[in-house]
Amino acid sequence: MSLRLADVTRDNFWDVLNLKSSKDQEERIQIFERWVGSNVFFMALGSVHGFKNKAIYDGETLIGFASHGWDHDHDRWEMISMMLGHAFQGKGYGKKALQLVLDDMIEEYDCSEIYLSVIHDNEAAIRVYEALGFEATGEVFKAFHDEPVYKFTVKK
Secondary structure, eight states: OOEEEEEOOTTTHHHHHTOOOOHHHHHHSSSSOSSSOOHHHHHHHHHHHTOEEEEEEETTEEEEEEEEEEETTTTEEEEEEEEEOGGGTTSSHHHHHHHHHHHHHHHHHOOSEEEEEOOTTOHHHHHHHHHTTOEEEEEEEESSSEEEEEEEEOOO
16 A cells, blocks of 8 residues: 555546545435535535645555645634545555545644544544544534534644
């Protein structure tokens, strides 16, 4: 496994856009997939709010997408999206990809805390977040689903 992040550019835009969760996840919720939001939504949100959109690769193979930056509404650094394509889920990429994104944020922003929200019943994602040190804040982000907010405290 040789994970790396790359900016989303004209060269990989369509590939990132077409990276999906499982067909079952897409069918249950049309525009927003069950466990993760549509990448097109997060790329658009990123362009409006100044978030960084990142493609996640294993070598030359695109496996996922992440978006992060300063959330002006909450005055904090947030990872607003991270997803792995369905073909790459359950293969040990989750923790390593998340750590890569966290390291990128820490280096880019020199931040001491990172926040995210997750659909309340996405148990697999919650296990990964907690395993890397995220803790529930008690806050609930009201979006298309109630999403508990988690905080990662950077150890310096």
